[in-house]
Amino acid sequence: MVKKTIKVGLLGLGTVGAGVYRLLQMNGAQINRRAGAQIEIKKILVRDPGKKRTTEVDAGLLTVNPREILHDPEIDVVVELIGGVEEARTYVEEALQHKKFVVTANKDLLATAGTGLLQLAREKGLNIYYEASVGGGIPLIRPLKYCLGANKIARIMGIINGTTNYILTKMSLEGMEFEAALAEAQAKGFAEQDPGNDLEGRDAAYKLCILAGLAFSSRVRYEDIFIQGIGGINKRDILYARELGFTVKLLAVGEEFAERGLALRVYPALLPLTHPLASVFYENNALFVEGNAVGEVMFYGPGAGALPTASAVAADLIAVVRNINHRVENGIMEADFEQKNVVPVESLSSAFYLRLQAQDEPGVFASLATAFGKENVSLDQILQKRNVAGTAEIVLVTHVVEEKSFNLALNRIQKTPAIKRIDNVLRVIES
C-alpha cells in the first residue's frame, strides 16, 4: 500500500534540525515529487520549547517527550539529530523497535554503535540512512555504496574535518600562526569552544570509521585507527613544506593491502601541491577514492553547515520514503561486512618530513646522514634554514621507508650530541 503522506519525527532542533525544517519548507514541492509522497514533520523533540530560535517553527510541533515520536504509530521515520552517543542510541533503538526507519547525521553513533544498530534494523526489516554523518552535503555514502559498488577500493584519502582544514588553510594562504587561526575559526563558528575533538583528529577518525567500513566492506573499529592531531604544526612547517612543493593537510587515510589487511590513520601530512586534495581550502571537505576500475575520483564540497547537512538528510528522506512505499532497499549491505585484519602503523611505510634544531657546526649533516644510513633510511631533500645564536634549523625529507626503520633512525638522531631538539615529524604523501 502506497502512502500518500509519510510522517516524520525529528529528534533535535539545533543547527542541523533547523536546517532540515527550513529545507523542507524551501524545496518541499520538489522533495515531495522526488520522494513520490508528501513528507510531513509531525513532531520535533526539543529540550526547551520556550527557547528563542532563529528558524520559526510551529510551536504545536514541539515536544519534550521522546515517546510522542518514538511510540507514535503514525510516524514512519525518525530523524535523529541530537548528536552524542548514549541518548541517541537509546532513541534509535527504540525507534527501530517501534518499526520506524531511521535517518541520522550522527557520526559518533555510527562509528561506535553502527554495527549493532544496523543489525537490529535488518532484523526488523528496516534500515538506517546516514549520508549526513560524513562530509555534510557532499555525496559520499551513496557513491561508496552504489556508484562505485563495482570497484575494489584500494585507498580512500580525505580531508574530512572542516575545522582543522580551515586552520591549516589560514596558516598556509595567509601566513597566520596556529593560535590566531584557531581563534578566528572559533569566532566564525567553524571551531567549537572546546575544539579538542577536531584538533586532535578524533572527529576525522569517527568519520574514517564510517567511510572505511563502506569502502572496504569491513567493520572498522575506532580503536584501530592511528590518530595524530594538528597541534604540533608550526607556521614554519607549512612554509618549508611549500618550499619543497607540498602543502600540509590533516588527512584521513584508509588502505587495503592484499593479504596484510587494512591500514587506517588520521594524521597531518605533506601533500604535493599538485594533488587534487591540496586545493581543498578553508572549511571544505573532500574525499579521494582509488578504485581498481574507476581509477581516482574525488568528491568535494562543504563538509558542514546547516543547509548542506540538511541537503544530505533530505536526500535520505527521499530515499526512505521510496523505500517505505516501494520496498527499495533489499537488505542492508553493511550486514555483509567482514572483520578484516588491521596493520599497525609501525609496519606501514611512508616518506617522512623532519624539522630539527642542530648546533651550527661542521659535521652535523654527516652525523645525520650516518644515523639515517645505519637504519637504511635514505634522504630525498635537505634544507638548512635560519641560524640563530649558533643553532641551525634543518629540514629533511626521507624517501619511503618502513615506519619502524624511521623510528630507529629517529632514536639515533635524538642521541646525537649536535642535535638539540626534534621539533616536528610529519608523514609525506607522495601521490
Place this chain on the structure above:
Amino acid sequence: MVKKTIKVGLLGLGTVGAGVYRLLQMNGAQINRRAGAQIEIKKILVRDPGKKRTTEVDAGLLTVNPREILHDPEIDVVVELIGGVEEARTYVEEALQHKKFVVTANKDLLATAGTGLLQLAREKGLNIYYEASVGGGIPLIRPLKYCLGANKIARIMGIINGTTNYILTKMSLEGMEFEAALAEAQAKGFAEQDPGNDLEGRDAAYKLCILAGLAFSSRVRYEDIFIQGIGGINKRDILYARELGFTVKLLAVGEEFAERGLALRVYPALLPLTHPLASVFYENNALFVEGNAVGEVMFYGPGAGALPTASAVAADLIAVVRNINHRVENGIMEADFEQKNVVPVESLSSAFYLRLQAQDEPGVFASLATAFGKENVSLDQILQKRNVAGTAEIVLVTHVVEEKSFNLALNRIQKTPAIKRIDNVLRVIES
C-alpha cells in the same frame, strides 16, 4: 519472484564493451553480492566475430545477429555500447519492446533521443540507466538524481570533455602549441583521428544536454546550447590569462535564472586559478554543482577510458538487477521534466577577455576606452604586450556586461583605425 541469475546481452565489444566484460571477471563476486544475484553475460553482438581482440572472450558468446539478444526471452538486460544514434536507437527501442531493461553509455543517443526512449521505457514499466554516458566513471547521474535531489540547482559547470582538457593542459602546463598538443593527444588515444566533435564542443554539448536535464528537471535540446570550440585558443592567450590570475578551460555551463529560464553554453573561458575546476588537468573531468541547500560541490575523476566507463556501466547493472528483483525504481523521474524557456546567449551577461593587435601609437588606449565607454562596458584589466614592427598586442578584461553591449563595443573597436585585428574573444568566469 527473485531471480538468482540475471542474463545480460551486450551490444558492442569495443573499448567500453571489453572493459565491462573484463570488470565482470575482475570483480564479479563483489558485483554479484552487491546486486544480490549472479550477473551473466549471455550474448555479445559484434560486427566481426573473427576479429583479434586484446580481451579474451569466449567465442561462443559472440553473435552478429542482434535478434539473438533482443528477442531472447531469457535476457533481462541489454547493455548498449555500440555508440552512434540510429542503429543504437533501433536496438534500444526493440529491447524495450521486448521487455528488457537498458543500460547505455551513449551520450549522443540520450541527448538526441533520450526523451522518447525514456517515455517508452516508462510505458513498458522498464527503465534506462545511463551513468556511463557522461564523465566516464565519475558518479554524476546518480548524484544529480538522488544525492542532490533535495536541492534547487542554480548552476552546473563542468569540464566534461577529456580531449580538449588534455590539449589545454599541455598548452598551459608545458607551454605546448595547440597543434603539438593535439598531435600528442591523438598519439595517446585521448583524441580521435577526426577530433572535430571534441574540439568544436559538440561532445561536451551532448553531455551538457543530459546533465542540465537532470539538474534543472527539464527537457534540454542540443539546439538550445550555445557552442564555441577551442580552435581559436593560442598559447599566448593561456600565458596572458595566467598573468591575469586565470587559466583557460573548455567549460559546459548550465544555469537557471528565476523567471527567465535556462542558459546553456559550451565555450572556452578564463577561470580563476583558485577555482576548484582550474586544477582539473589532462584527460580528467569534473562537474561543479551549485545547489540552494548544499552550496558548491564538485565531482572529479577520469572522464573516459575502458575500465572507468565500465565502472559506471557495472554500477548501473547492480542497480538494474536490484530493480528487477525488488522493484527498486518506482517510475522515471525524467518523465516529470518540464520544457523550460531558454535564454539566448546575447541576453546573458559575462566578463570578457579580448586580445587584439593595434598600432603602437599615442591615443590607442584612449580610443579603445571611448569605444567601450560608449556602450557602457567598463574595463577591469589592461595589458600591453610585445611590440613588433609598430604593432602592439593589447589584452583587455572587461567587467561583467550584457553580451549585447559587449558585441556593440566590439563592432566599434573593429571600426577604429588604430586597431589592426581582433585575435580572440573569450568569456571570463569570475567565480
